[in-house]
Amino acid sequence: MSIxxxxxxxxxxxxxxxxxxxxxxxxxxxDVNLLGGMVGNILAEQRSPDxxxxxxxxxxxxxxxxxxxxxxxxxxxxxxxHELQKASDLGRAFSTYFQAVNLAERVxxxxxxxxxxxxxQGAQPGGLLDVVGSLAEQGVEAAELSELLPRMRIExxxxxxxxxxxxxxxxxxxxxxxxxxxxxxDRNRTPAERRADxxxxxxxxxxxxxxxxxxxxxxSVADEFEHVGxxxxxxLYRVLPVFFEHFEAxxxxxxxxxxxxxxxxxxxxxVGGDMDGNPNVGADTIADxxxxxxxxxxxxxxxxxxxxxxxxxxxxxxxxxxxxxxxxVAAYRELLPKASAELxxxxxxxxxxxxxxxxxxxxxxxxxxxxTGYPDAASFVADIECIxxxxxxxxxxxxxxxxxxxxxxxxxxxxxxLASLDLRQDSSVHDAALAALLQDPQWPExxxxxxxxxxxxxxxxxxxxxxxxxxxxxxxxxxxxFRAVARLRPRYGExxxxxxxxxxxxxxxxxxxxxxxxxxAGCVEPADAGADAAPVVPLDVAPLFETVADLxxxxxxxxxxxxxxxxxxxxxxxxNRQLVMLGYSDSAKDGGIIxxxxxxxxxxxxxxxxxxxxxxxxxxxHGRGGSxxxxxxxxxRAVIAAPRGSVDGVLRLTEQGEVIHRKYGTRAIAxxxxxxxxxxxxxxxxxxxxxxxxxxxxxxxxxxxxxxxSAHYRALVHQHPDFSAYFRAVTPxxxxxxxxxxxxxxxxxxxxxxxxLRAIPWVFSWSQNRSGLTTWYGVGTALERGLxxxxxxxxxxxxxxxPFFATLxxxxxxxxxxxxxxxxxxxxxxxxDTPSVTGKPDLHAQxxxxxxxxxxxxxxxxxxxxxxxxxxxxxxxxxxxxxxRNPYVDPIxxxxxxxxxxxxxxxxxxxxxxxxxxxxxxxxxxxxxxxG
Numbered sequence: 001m002s003i004x005x006x007x008x009x010x011x012x013x014x015x016x017x018x019x020x021x022x023x024x025x026x027x028x029x030x031d032v033n034l035l036g037g038m039v040g041n042i043l044a045e046q047r048s049p050d051x052x053x054x055x056x057x058x059x060x061x062x063x064x065x066x067x068x069x070x071x072x073x074x075x076x077x078x079x080x081x082h083e084l085q086k087a088s089d090l091g092r093a094f095s096t097y098f099q100a101v102n103l104a105e106r107v108x109x110x111x112x113x114x115x116x117x118x119x120x121q122g123a124q125p126g127g128l129l130d131v132v133g134s135l136a137e138q139g140v141e142a143a144e145l146s147e148l149l150p151r152m153r154i155e156x157x158x159x160x161x162x163x164x165x166x167x168x169x170x171x172x173x174x175x176x177x178x179x180x181x182x183x184x185x186d187r188n189r190t191p192a193e194r195r196a197d198x199x200x201x202x203x204x205x206x207x208x209x210x211x212x213x214x215x216x217x218x219x220s221v222a223d224e225f226e227h228v229g230x231x232x233x234x235x236l237y238r239v240l241p242v243f244f245e246h247f248e249a250x251x252x253x254x255x256x257x258x259x260x261x262x263x264x265x266x267x268x269x270x271v272g273g274d275m276d277g278n279p280n281v282g283a284d285t286i287a288d289x290x291x292x293x294x295x296x297x298x299x300x301x302x303x304x305x306x307x308x309x310x311x312x313x314x315x316x317x318x319x320x321x322x323x324x325x326x327x328x329v330a331a332y333r334e335l336l337p338k339a340s341a342e343l344x345x346x347x348x349x350x351x352x353x354x355x356x357x358x359x360x361x362x363x364x365x366x367x368x369x370x371x372t373g374y375p376d377a378a379s380f381v382a383d384i385e386c387i388x389x390x391x392x393x394x395x396x397x398x399x400x401x402x403x404x405x406x407x408x409x410x411x412x413x414x415x416x417x418l419a420s421l422d423l424r425q426d427s428s429v430h431d432a433a434l435a436a437l438l439q440d441p442q443w444p445e446x447x448x449x450x451x452x453x454x455x456x457x458x459x460x461x462x463x464x465x466x467x468x469x470x471x472x473x474x475x476x477x478x479x480x481x482f483r484a485v486a487r488l489r490p491r492y493g494e495x496x497x498x499x500x501x502x503x504x505x506x507x508x509x510x511x512x513x514x515x516x517x518x519x520x521a522g523c524v525e526p527a528d529a530g531a532d533a534a535p536v537v538p539l540d541v542a543p544l545f546e547t548v549a550d551l552x553x554x555x556x557x558x559x560x561x562x563x564x565x566x567x568x569x570x571x572x573x574x575x576n577r578q579l580v581m582l583g584y585s586d587s588a589k590d591g592g593i594i595x596x597x598x599x600x601x602x603x604x605x606x607x608x609x610x611x612x613x614x615x616x617x618x619x620x621x622h623g624r625g626g627s628x629x630x631x632x633x634x635x636x637r638a639v640i641a642a643p644r645g646s647v648d649g650v651l652r653l654t655e656q657g658e659v660i661h662r663k664y665g666t667r668a669i670a671x672x673x674x675x676x677x678x679x680x681x682x683x684x685x686x687x688x689x690x691x692x693x694x695x696x697x698x699x700x701x702x703x704x705x706x707x708x709x710s711a712h713y714r715a716l717v718h719q720h721p722d723f724s725a726y727f728r729a730v731t732p733x734x735x736x737x738x739x740x741x742x743x744x745x746x747x748x749x750x751x752x753x754x755x756x757l758r759a760i761p762w763v764f765s766w767s768q769n770r771s772g773l774t775t776w777y778g779v780g781t782a783l784e785r786g787l788x789x790x791x792x793x794x795x796x797x798x799x800x801x802x803p804f805f806a807t808l809x810x811x812x813x814x815x816x817x818x819x820x821x822x823x824x825x826x827x828x829x830x831x832x833d834t835p836s837v838t839g840k841p842d843l844h845a846q847x848x849x850x851x852x853x854x855x856x857x858x859x860x861x862x863x864x865x866x867x868x869x870x871x872x873x874x875x876x877x878x879x880x881x882x883x884x885r886n887p888y889v890d891p892i893x894x895x896x897x898x899x900x901x902x903x904x905x906x907x908x909x910x911x912x913x914x915x916x917x918x919x920x921x922x923x924x925x926x927x928x929x930x931x932g
Contacts, residue, residue, distance in 0.1 A: 028108040031181055032884075035100035038202050042209055043093055055093045062887040072822040072894070079894040088916040091895055094888045095923030096209060101884060102926070103174060107181040110668040114185070126636055127672070131679030132250040138687050142258035145251075148685060150262050152649040154678050156664075157268035157422060157498070157621075158231065159656040160224040168230055170211060171665070173204040178666055180204075213922055221285045225271045225292050231664045232267060232419055233296040239670045240265060240413055241406035246675060263412050265674065268498045268652070269293075269419040275481070276424045276503045277758070283480035286421065290492055293418035298367045300414075301380070304407045305360045312352035312387070312400045321351045322390035328383065332358035335372055336365070352387055352400075359383050366416070377415035377493055384408045415493050422498035423481065424544070427505055429474060430513040436475040437465035437520065448507035448560075455512040456566055459519055482521035489538060497539060499579045499621070505543030506550060508561040514541045515570055527573055536573040542621060546583030548591040548710070551599035554580070555606035562614045571616060579652075580607060581621040585630040585759030591706075592713030592778040593628070597808055598706035604646040612645075620646060622653040626929075627763045628775045628811035632659065635673065637810075639680035641803035644691070647684040651677055657760070658929060689803070698802050701794065705782045712854075713778030721837040726847050729831035730824075731765035732900055733757070734908060735917045768924050769827035770893055773851065775815040780857030787861060795865045810875075813862050817871040817882050818928055821852055823890060826897045830904075889927035896920040 044052040061075050082090065116124035123130035135145075180197040183189060189197065219227075243265060251259045272289025275281045314321065329351050333340040339361030347353050363380070366373030374380045384407055391401040428444065434451075435443035438458075443451070457463040489496055502510050515537050518524065524535035543561075545554045558580065561567050571578060582603065588596035604620060611618040626632045639647060655663065664670040692698075716723055728734065766773045786795060798805040828851075831843035840846050863869065872879035899917045906913065 031104040080898040098926040128250040136254040152264045155652045159270040176204045241409040267419040273421045273423045283484040297418040309356040417496040420498040424501040426503040427510040433475040433478040448509045451509035479521040482523040486523040499540040499542035542579040544581040546586040551603045554603040591710040595706040595710035626659040636676040636680040641807045709778035709782035712781040729834040733765040770820040770823040772815040772819040776858040783861035892923040
């Protein structure tokens, strides 16, 4: 092996590895080389030495093409025409390498955190120790912090929206590899221990090679729950108490015992409750999902209790135990005679152990819905608190209370429901249900005011709806959902359901419709005000504003809603707290990234002002994806870039697709992400950036950019008559629509153009062909015009001093760096023979030059604003990470182009060819990341 400092390339010809680093940590380079070497050995063993040699030749050709700026033609020809098994193996070879590099980089993030903790200050930037210390230095007193923490809430919400769905068996193998690498993270293992670790890594990698990446059947909602349940029950359940311990340690270091830390962290899920466009989700999946969540968390509690029972072996002859514990043991012996009889007589003087064993028996009864089970999670928490109080009163703080407190934190957070289940449905479905119930086919076309007036009468009992019959299937399905909420909420607790989200919200009547349907279904509870008060709907109703126009109208919509007396009464019963969900995906698909980001920014400003004016606390729920065009910025930076006052102690955001695996696949990285999110929320709330006199000028420039970029973006995506045909020819959207990684259909309605396609496959397909068009198209034209009008200095100032614009430009720059026009041109050539509406014979010749020109305009403008001559010069780690991966994605991309030609020519039939194509989709996604 040799290292060339100019090319920053280290190669070893007998293995699949090329390390492209510039002065990075030696241990990371060693881990990449170790895993790359193992992948090479596996390829030789599982296929043949000749196969490995062919992979190596392709690897070298891909690197040479990039280093020497050569045309892609020669590499494309080398990858064309392979028989299907060979093509499949080639794609898997390179994607296996990506997975190995991804794991090495995750472990290196853990290593960097440890290095910070070992340093003198011990504070990793953005971590809780760093943020709390910084706030203290800025004058935040204990009283100010104590006022914030009770209303602070960090709540990631996991969705089933697919851009990646790693099989659970492969997740376990990844964990084994990570654990083995972490064992030797500082190179302190003995040679024998290291050989054993390497053997385990080799075994996991080989078994992964022999495992099909995706099941042959499309996943059910239950499968999606199993996937998300892995992260909740096996990662976040373990991480949660450590997060609080780190937080408490940071607070103690700066504030002593003056600040108490409440339960600021929780989790939500859409799996099983997201009905929008998914006919597979309804009342049954809600009930099944909650039952599955409860089974997972109860099993986890029982495992913890078994360990505690071994630990808390205190004997009455050695230490006192509170009367409350003694009394609870006696009560449970009477309640659970069978479990009591199983207690060992030799443990009679160990009250903690006995109580814990009886608690475990009560949890078993809970899981079987027996009368002796816990009535609710609060009763279980009370038992843990009883033991905690006794330990603290009897010198037990260092005799097991630390472990007990971990269980207490988990029980308070996860309850008997694990994660709050959000419910989501499109407003048009509610309208269809009401049209049937009111026997009014014209209901959806009536004005918002007319619908609101009739909904008021309906909720007051003056307008009695007809009974829903089997023919009115939408009404029956919708009412069944609310009946399920009414039935299940008492069983699982008041936190079991998150908000009821209304997609495509456009008026106050859309929110009133939810309240009216809930009342018809009997989903109401007595009001706290007394017996004479009208019953209330026990759900937060959250409008979701998705398109640019809807975001711009959000202030007027919410103002009308807050002015509605019926809805205002509902809000009062919910503590005058209103959740508003902001859609990043459809707004960007609608108007491009700048128009989307600016509409989101403006709506938050307007709604924050409305909250102050109306006395309602508005909480924003950010519907973000993994890609930049769907809001996929780094969470920490996005929070800091939010408008002043809009964060207000709360961060609720969706986590989906490959983001879940990247952020929560490893416990240490999950902990880091949660710390960064909490730290950013504290900074944005307690010490937001000061008002800037330049802000009006900045906003005017941003509005101008939004207008110009949206016009150029829409002229192509929504107005060009040939764009839909071109899109379907130059992306693998026809393959993505058949991927078996999600239970929800890829399309809403229509033929599959931009309008009918959901935002996730829309973005995913443009990342697959290496263009990244959804992020940068329109940006270049707008910036070029802006630079001509206002000069480079004006935009350099924005990028330097305004976090909103800086984050936007950084996101665009990152996607530009991951894009490759040469590869994209190969995809574009697939459109040569696509029929044109305008009669032009070659869609590639018509469309590609303009798209390529816009890419170059965007790149040149970004570089000019940043004063750089190369993309990502300001982020060396990301630059090198992309350089490491890009040459290895190229062969898979070119394989995909060739296979697309063959599959389409053969009639797009299901079979081996489609399976290999699907594998290339997964491989490209693994290499590029930030794809969905």
